[in-house]
Amino acid sequence: MSKIISLAIPLFILMDFIGTIPVFLALTQAWQQRERIRIAIAASLLAGAIVLVFAVSGRQILNYFALSVEAARVGGGLLLLYIAFEMILSGKMVYMGTANLSARNLIVSPLAIPMLAGPGSMTFAMIAFLGLEGIEKAYLFVAIVLAVLFGAGLLSLSSLVHKFLGPEFARGLEKITAVVISFVALEMIMSGIKTFFFSGGQ
Helix, strand or coil, X not given: CHHHHHHHHHHHHHHCHHHHHHHHHHHCCCCCHHHHHHHHHHHHHHHHHHHHHHHHCHHHHHHHCCCCHHHHHHHHHHHHHHHHHHHHHCCCHHHHHHCCCCHHHHHHXXXXXXXXXXXXXXXXXXXXXXXXXXHHHHHXXXXXXXXXXXXXXXXXXXXXXXXXXXXXXXXXXXXHHHHHHHHHHHHHHXXXXXXXXXXXXX
């Protein structure tokens, strides 16, 4: 169980459900609460499916481009580090101009892609899947399901979160999660470098 939790927490953070709350509210302000819940669940499920597919096909992607797992760890870690800096410095307000999209288009983009199923969550899932053996690979599937369910619930209740805690709370919490992402990124980078130099690479 601890292994599943150790995978679910970074996935939840990297899918950035917390940081998506202000944008989700802005994009769905024209809909009633029931429709908001439907959009939140659909976008979360689609994002989870995308992350899972990318994780499972990660080995084929690496083999096609003749890349090592260590290179993927270091490259993915650098990408996550960049994403963490972007979250801290700029935020996600660039999506506010898409508020007039239909519900179907909104679910696919920008909510599912790239806000929830972004390069950070997909890269982490791929690296995690490659690092698991045998039945342990099912842990990642369970972790994705947990992250998606919890995230969908959070977005569904985002109106209440926004009402009682205010928009600044969500933005501040996003900055904190960005710091955690930077820790995950550095761990991936150091692990990739250590494995490559001390285990002979691939």
